[in-house]
Amino acid sequence: MFSWCTDPDTLEGLAWLSCYLTTGKHMAFYRSFGTVMVLLLVTAPVALAFGFAGAMAARSHFAPLRWLGKGYTAVVRGVPDIAFFLFFVIALDQGIEYLRHRIKCPDWSEPIRQGNDFVVCPAAKMPLSSAPQWVHETYGFALAVITFAIVFGAFAANVLYGGMRAVPRAQMETAEAYGMSRRQAFWRIMVPQMWVYALPGLGNLWMILIKATPLLFLLGVEDIVYWARELGGSKTSAFTYPHPDWRLYYFLALLVFYLLLTRVSEIVLDRLMARLTHGQATSGAKSGGRAADKGLAI
Amino acid sequence: MKKLVLTAAALAMSAGMALAGSHATTVRMGTEGAYPPYNFINDAGEVDGFERELGDELCKRAELTCEWVTNDWDSIIPNLVSGNYDTIIAGMSITPERDEVIDFTQEYIPGSPSAYVALSDDVDTTGGVIAAQTATIQAGYVADSGATLVEFATADETIAAVRNGEADAVLADKDFLAPIVAESNGELKFVGDDVVIGGGVGMGVRESDTELKEKFNAAIQSMKDDGSLNALIRKWFGEDAQTF
Structure with a gap:
């Protein structure tokens, strides 16, 4: 990185540190903070969409759709995140490959399950084994996003369902008295008003989502926890920059990062709440936000 | 000249095809x-x-x-x-x-030997607390030896466990341990006899x-x-x- 870094063995103090902190491996560590932020920014809207669809389904007058909506929240909310993550990602990956195998290699005669092996034809591999490494990493990341969205969508569905029910019944009755159809009343009266009831619960979910991002590590995505452990471990002179066990410092950096992220989120959410409840006589206004927080907490 | 261009194009194409062919057999x-x-x-x-x-x-x-x-x-x-x-x-x-x-x-x-590494010589390798990496032959060996096994996800964490006293000793491949012992300034040392586990x-x-x-x-x-x-x-x- 710097001109003085050509011979690290001769360096000391700050010069050594400046070179050490700019190795290719550290750059990957810094990039992984971006991975976490991208995960958050992509997952939050997708999870919200899942949640909205789930809440709408749960309110449906069509029984099978209602069962689907209620079943989705009940099943996903009732299974530990880690168990769901470990199961679902493998199941999804093998499911995709199985479908591709069926479509792309109809003439394949060998069984897919050979003892312990899961073997599909090379053309059905997802991604293809010849694809460059970044494609594999993006695919793994996409699987993680889908899994996160499904898990947090179930919680969001419950929060939004509660938010919809919290809109005063009189509002809907008035809308119907004005001649609005059920659909019109839902989109024009209920949806704009429910956010204020749902926001404390959604804010909670956002915080939990931030704290759940280290689960990426479990899915084999090289996130900040992976790199912190990898970089922090003691290094012998097989490495260019040998050092003793520094995991404490690396994990401390992660701690500070997460605290900063959650603190900034809190400030933004409080402002958003203040703006949404401005001039409204709802329980969300003023200090009521905290009470609603508990009422709708997952 | 034209022939040269054609030859070059043909070469480039066959190289491309060879590349595509070899790509089909990428081994991960x-x-x-x-x-x-x-x-x-x-x-x-x-x-x-x-x-x-x-x-x-x-x-x-x-x-x-x-x-x-x-x-x-x-x-x-x-x-x-x-x-x-x-x-x-x-x-x-x-x-x-x-x-x-x-x-x-x-x-x-x-087949290379495994060895115990500890902070001091007087460690009971058959009755003490021994660290090993999860799902290794060493972990299996410790479990059978009568010692209390503590497992870690990475080999580096097993060494850290010995350094901070969580485990009395670590059992791992000697080739992995040798540079760590050599560079520990005498803090870590091999104890007991080497053991040969597995092939x-x-x-x-x-x-x-x-x-x-x-x-x-x-x-x-x-x-x-x-x-x-x-x-x-x-x-x-x-x-x-x-x-x-």
């Missing part, structure tokens, strides 16, 4: 990347170590295009079996238990992948025959390392 090499000097992630962020050099040479001899992938030790066999990569080249000893789930090529490192180290492949296994078997054999494998072992594990 799965390793742990946390077990120096066998395999580790170097400061540039790339897989490095004895197995990186060996694997690249084997791929060259077998005329395969190889790509390196890292995976946690704990789930390295399940992810091979489900097809996330095609080989395991991660200092994995050949044992009957593993051989039931996956297949191994012939050994590329002869040599081989590459793991799916049981259904016999063709790939045979290719690597042939490549390993050719490196054994011309002595380059022994040279590589001496380079990474020292002059005293066991060779073929």
Whole structure:
């Protein structure tokens, strides 16, 4: 990185540190903070969409759709995140490959399950084994996003369902008295008003989502926890920059990062709440936000 | 001139096709990347170590295009079996238990001893608390030896456990421990006798992948025959390392 870094063995103090902190491996560590932020920014809207669809389904007058909506929240909310993550990602990956195998290699005669092996034809591999490494990493990341969205969508569905029910019944009755159809009343009266009831619960979910991002590590995505452990471990002179066990410092950096992220989120959410409840006589206004927080907490 | 251009175009095309052809057989090499000097992630962020050099040479001899992938030790066999990569080249000893789930090529490192490392000499290796990496032959050995086994996900954490007193000693491959002991300024030392557990180290492949296994078997054999494998072992594990 710097001109003085050509011979690290001769360096000391700050010069050594400046070179050490700019190795290719550290750059990957810094990039992984971006991975976490991208995960958050992509997952939050997708999870919200899942949640909205789930809440709408749960309110449906069509029984099978209602069962689907209620079943989705009940099943996903009732299974530990880690168990769901470990199961679902493998199941999804093998499911995709199985479908591709069926479509792309109809003439394949060998069984897919050979003892312990899961073997599909090379053309059905997802991604293809010849694809460059970044494609594999993006695919793994996409699987993680889908899994996160499904898990947090179930919680969001419950929060939004509660938010919809919290809109005063009189509002809907008035809308119907004005001649609005059920659909019109839902989109024009209920949806704009429910956010204020749902926001404390959604804010909670956002915080939990931030704290759940280290689960990426479990899915084999090289996130900040992976790199912190990898970089922090003691290094012998097989490495260019040998050092003793520094995991404490690396994990401390992660701690500070997460605290900063959650603190900034809190400030933004409080402002958003203040703006949404401005001039409204709802329980969300003023200090009521905290009470609603508990009422709708997952 | 025109002919030259045509020839060049034809060459470029055939090169492109050759490239496409070789791409179809990319072999993904799965390793742990946390077990120096066998395999580790170097400061540039790339897989490095004895197995990186060996694997690249084997791929060259077998005329395969190889790509390196890292995976946690704990789930390295399940992810091979489900097809996330095609080989395991991660200092994995050949044992009957593993051989039931996956297949191994012939050994590329002869059976090398494991050793105990502790802070002091008076450690009871059969009754104390011994650290080992999860799902290793050493962990199995400690469990059977009567000592209390504490397992860790990475080999580095087993050393840290001994340093901070969580475990009395660690059992691991001697080749992995030797540089750590040598550079600890006398803090860590080998205790007790070396133990020989399991056989040599081989590459793991799916049981259904016999063709790939045979290719690597042939490549390993050719490196054994011309002595380059022994040279590589001496380079990474020292002059005293066991060779073929």
